[in-house]
Amino acid sequence: MSETRFNLSQDRKGMMWDLLLYIPTVVALLSMAAKFWYGDDANLAYVLVFLASFFCIAGANRVLKTRLMILPSAPIAIEIDKALTRLVLRNGKRVELVQDLKFYSDYAGRTFGLTGMDNSGQRLQFVFHKGQFSSVQDYQTVQDKLRKCS
Numbered sequence: 001m002s003e004t005r006f007n008l009s010q011d012r013k014g015m016m017w018d019l020l021l022y023i024p025t026v027v028a029l030l031s032m033a034a035k036f037w038y039g040d041d042a043n044l045a046y047v048l049v050f051l052a053s054f055f056c057i058a059g060a061n062r063v064l065k066t067r068l069m070i071l072p073s074a075p076i077a078i079e080i081d082k083a084l085t086r087l088v089l090r091n092g093k094r095v096e097l098v099q100d101l102k103f104y105s106d107y108a109g110r111t112f113g114l115t116g117m118d119n120s121g122q123r124l125q126f127v128f129h130k131g132q133f134s135s136v137q138d139y140q141t142v143q144d145k146l147r148k149c150s
Contacts, residue, residue, distance in 0.1 A: 018062055022055060101146075
């Protein structure tokens with residue numbers, strides 16, 4: 001069986017775009033929450049603080065896990081074989097997606113998602129960005145191979 005390995009790298013350009021998206025959104029939500037807190041609608045302030053917290057956590061996870069690959073559960077390499085797809089994580093673990101492998105691409109062609117079940121039956125999902133691959137050719141090759149496997 002022929003196995004193909006693709007090493008991933010940090011996507012600093014994409015990280016900057018994510019920061020330009022998430023930071024103003026969180027600041028705007030918190031500003032509106034403060035306005036309503038000191039105004040007459042504290043209940044709306046609670047909702048806006050919750051939304052700001054959600055966007056802050058989602059943005060931090062996206063930047064730290066998928067763009068900079070700093071978190072221990074971040075994939076640093078993809079190994080694709082005809083029988084299974086294996087991901088090498090930052091913490092040294094190797095995750096094999098052996099069942100219900102599904103490939104999702106976006107319309108813009110800049111990211112794709114991969115879901116599947118590992119050997120223990122746990123459903124896992126991963127997001128990969130075009131900037132994480134060494135070349136556009138590698139990015140396209142991974143997508144083609146994953147489409148055939150799923």
